[in-house]
Amino acid sequence: MTETRLDLRGLVCPLPALKTRKALQRLAPGDLLLVQCTDPKAAVDIPHLVEETGDQLQEQSSDGGTISFVIRRQGG
Numbered sequence: 001m002t003e004t005r006l007d008l009r010g011l012v013c014p015l016p017a018l019k020t021r022k023a024l025q026r027l028a029p030g031d032l033l034l035v036q037c038t039d040p041k042a043a044v045d046i047p048h049l050v051e052e053t054g055d056q057l058q059e060q061s062s063d064g065g066t067i068s069f070v071i072r073r074q075g076g
Helices: 015-025 042-053
Strands: 003-008 032-037 056-063 066-072
Touching: 003 015, 015 032, 015 042, 015 066, 032 042, 042 056, 042 066
Parallel strands: 003 032
Antiparallel strands: 032 066, 056 066
C-alpha cells in the first residue's frame, strides 16, 4: 500500500476533480490518495467523483480554507 499526496490548492473547478480522477487511475487497489484543495466546489465535486469511481472516501475535513480528502483506491 502506498500513500500519494496531491496538492491542488489554488486550482478551481473543474481541475481539482479532473486531477483527482487522473491520480486515482494510477493507483493500485488499497493505495491511499491524500488530496488538498482550496476550491469550495471540491467539497461537493470530489465526493461525487469518488462515488462514481467506486473508490472509498475515508475522510473529508476543512481547515482554514483548505479542504482535505483521504481516498482509498478500490479494486481495479
